[in-house]
Amino acid sequence: MTKQYHDNVLPGEALDQIFRDARTYNGWLDKPVSQDQIEAIYDLMKMAPTSANMQPGRFVWVTSHEQKDRLAELASDGNKDKVRAAPVTVIIGYDIDFHEELPWLFPHTDAKSWFEGDEEGRKEGAFRNSALQGAYLILAARSIGLDCGPMSGVDLDGVTKEFFADQPRVKADWICSIGYGDKTTIFDRSPRPDFAKFNTVV
């Protein structure tokens, strides 16, 4: 039975935790993130929608010192130390051949055939929908009491080559550190636009 929550606004503190008080951190407390927490994040984020349930995101969770060093080498100068210090940094990649999985991911119809022979369309769909999944990942991590530090300052071709070597159709797109944020490492909150600035109602 489908449960609905019409007009049920989440408590203010929950909205604060995932949207309003949450911040992007540049440094981390020395406190580990467990495999259970990593899987809890994924078990939430995977429930949120992607187009035709394509789930094109492929995720490498970097947790060992050795692999953090390897990833840090490929990060921009400003991001190297962040990657080394974070308990986990997840690489968000996308699979250009996600359509091969559609027969089981979207069993209602033959969605695979929509994408066959259209590599450009697949690349666009994979890019857009893996970005959605990355956003779900950030809010899922926050919803279990963790903080995030998303970063795009990284040599993506290098990360693709180093971390998706066994998946030749996957491209790395950005990275996101996860852990317990260190309050002393955040900037002042950047301004947010009023509704009228970037929105129109017609």
Place this chain on the structure above:
Amino acid sequence: MTKQYHDNVLPGEALDQIFRDARTYNGWLDKPVSQDQIEAIYDLMKMAPTSANMQPGRFVWVTSHEQKDRLAELASDGNKDKVRAAPVTVIIGYDIDFHEELPWLFPHTDAKSWFEGDEEGRKEGAFRNSALQGAYLILAARSIGLDCGPMSGVDLDGVTKEFFADQPRVKADWICSIGYGDKTTIFDRSPRPDFAKFNTVV
């Protein structure tokens, strides 16, 4: 003072509402969405992170019968009736010249200069980060007790031309209906992958 929520896992019912029980709807109850609700969604989603706070998303909220018809004409056959029936359908677009706004959106440093002369990089950043914003939009709408129906089956060039005519550097990217979902219009839940399928921990 920055408030933190370390190890505070949101109540199961909140996680159900935004991730686990929420569904993508194909039809809508005859119940309006107010301007206050639209603004409440934006006021939450705008707090979530984008790269250098670029906030490249530009949003047109289609609420009037006349404009719904105009948008429905540009939707794929399977989506026309959904757009006509939904209380609101928001067009998610992105501004390729978002960097012009960075002096006030990211006042910590001269981020505008990072993007000048690099239209390809701006397009990629705008595409990725407006997708993140669209994902925040979906979870924000759910968090105030509304349902979503995201769709990419739409003539994007047509929507760009018709709905962003006054913003020549903005491109439409996808659309998302918002309202009170009609339970009778959903498919069976599509399968979700186990952690091991698309994740690696290193």
